[in-house]
Amino acid sequence: MLRWGHRFRDQRVTTHVALVARAFGASKFILTDIRDQTVETTVEKITANWGGTFGFSMGKPWRGVVSDWRSKGGIVVHLTAYGENIETSNVMERIRSEDKDILVIVGSQKVPGEFFSPSVSDFNVAVGNQPHSEISSLAVFLDRLYGGKELAVKFKDAELRIVPQKRGKKMLKSGKQSTKEQQI
Amino acid sequence: MLRWGHRFRDQRVTTHVALVARAFGASKFILTDIRDQTVETTVEKITANWGGTFGFSMGKPWRGVVSDWRSKGGIVVHLTAYGENIETSNVMERIRSEDKDILVIVGSQKVPGEFFSPSVSDFNVAVGNQPHSEISSLAVFLDRLYGGKELAVKFKDAELRIVPQKRGKKMLKSGKQSTKEQQI
Numbered sequence: 482m483l484r485w486g487h488r489f490r491d492q493r494v495t496t497h498v499a500l501v502a503r504a505f506g507a508s509k510f511i512l513t514d515i516r517d518q519t520v521e522t523t524v525e526k527i528t529a530n531w532g533g534t535f536g537f538s539m540g541k542p543w544r545g546v547v548s549d550w551r552s553k554g555g556i557v558v559h560l561t562a563y564g565e566n567i568e569t570s571n572v573m574e575r576i577r578s579e580d581k582d583i584l585v586i587v588g589s590q591k592v593p594g595e596f597f598s599p600s601v602s603d604f605n606v607a608v609g610n611q612p613h614s615e616i617s618s619l620a621v622f623l624d625r626l627y628g629g630k631e632l633a634v635k636f637k638d639a640e641l642r643i644v645p646q647k648r649g650k651k652m653l654k655s656g657k658q659s660t661k662e663q664q665i
Numbered sequence: 666m667l668r669w670g671h672r673f674r675d676q677r678v679t680t681h682v683a684l685v686a687r688a689f690g691a692s693k694f695i696l697t698d699i700r701d702q703t704v705e706t707t708v709e710k711i712t713a714n715w716g717g718t719f720g721f722s723m724g725k726p727w728r729g730v731v732s733d734w735r736s737k738g739g740i741v742v743h744l745t746a747y748g749e750n751i752e753t754s755n756v757m758e759r760i761r762s763e764d765k766d767i768l769v770i771v772g773s774q775k776v777p778g779e780f781f782s783p784s785v786s787d788f789n790v791a792v793g794n795q796p797h798s799e800i801s802s803l804a805v806f807l808d809r810l811y812g813g814k815e816l817a818v819k820f821k822d823a824e825l826r827i828v829p830q831k832r833g834k835k836m837l838k839s840g841k842q843s844t845k846e847q848q849i
Contacts, residue, residue: 494677497798504795527796563827563834568816570829597832609816610827611688612711613804614681620792620801621808629809632752632793643747643794645754648781650747 482507482619485514485543485596486589492519497616498587499524499537505623506631507585509536513543532639547584547601555582556603559596560618564605572606573625579603585622587615666691666803669727669780670773671699681800682771683708683721689807690815691769693720697727716823731768731785739766740787743780744802748789756790757809763787769806771799 482502487495499510499520512520516539528535547557556579565572576583588596595601608618623631635642644651666686671679683694683704696704700723712719731741740763749756760767772780779785792802807815819826828835 490677493674494681497678497800500797501801504793504797505801531795563836564829565831566816566829568813594833597834599832605831607827607829608804609688610829611715611820613684613688614800616681616798616800617685617689617804620797621804624805624808625813629752632750636795643791645748645750645791645794647749647789648783649778650781652747 482509483511483513483543483546483584483586484588484615485586486592487512487515487517487520488589489517491589492517494614494616496520496523498619500527501616501620501623502585503528503533503535504631505620506627506634507623508534509538511541511546512537512539513541513546516540530640532636532642534637543586547586550582550584553582555584557584557586557601558604558606558622559586559588559592559602560608560615560622561588561592561597561605562607562610562612563597564607566607566610567622567625568609572604576604576606576626583626585619587619589615666693667695667697667727667730667768667770668772668799669697669770670776671696671701671704672773673701675773676701676703678798678800680704680707682803684711685800685804685807687712687717687719688815689804690811690818691807692718693722695725695730696721696723697725697730700724714824716820716826718821727770731770734766734768737766739768741768741770741785742788742790742806743770743772743776743786744792744799744806745772745776745781745789746791746794746796747781748791750791750794751806751809752793756788760788760790760810767810769803771803773799 484498502510524537608621640655642653668682686694708721781789792805824839826837
């Protein structure tokens, strides 16, 4: 998952994008062109506590990331409100039928026009054609790509694990073999 | 849709929550307990440009909003990572079978314990039991609730409308009957 166009005021939004990538089954988050230590620290802390193997890198130029990916046979999906509508078009079927590793690009309002061109993106996908958020776009794209199964995955080596309940909070802390539970 | 626990640093996140509510088919956004003029201005500008009738209110205490809703026969869904898993439980079927108007509560990390109790929430729903974002939680909940149909809706009286395309950007400006198009 490639995040482009992060500015300082986007710090919390970029962090949410990264956490969505992890929670919805992506294997890695790449913050291109700039570095942001706060985002890195938050994401690495979440992965350490909540388990799984989620990669994080930052600072590389986006062009190199895209061309490396394509040279290894992967495809690129650019999420944009201008793209083919995920609900009314057959774009998800066409993406699935490629059966290749996918690099998802999530930009901001002003992405370079090049992102839409065949030299960068194989598909331009719109999670609806209304303005909302790169966070929601990524979540719904991955939820539909994986058919919802990503939300049932148990992350390995987790220190913290929630036990889903109808009421209250139940969290297991594996290191201490203890249970913190709040019933209401 | 009720948003609780907004702090100043959450301004962009709260705005994204509101835009998701609108784009994914909710009829109204209620920012409880506090007021934030920037959020209101952004949401009203989006609705004016992109159409539809999306309500916005702020400043009312959450308790009153919830009790009013319930007294009118509506149900309350609290989105929380601790709740019943949207993928592995039958919670969505149970919500749909109620066939009632739904108030969705989206909080922040530290919501009052009361939110989990039967006096506030009819259902506690987790969009996965991993930490991510209130923005993604709301989007996926509404996407599944409406079976994706919300992303195909055409908003009435829109000044701006995107024409989905495989490549490039195409936007219609209805007031001027003109078309701005960028093909790549």
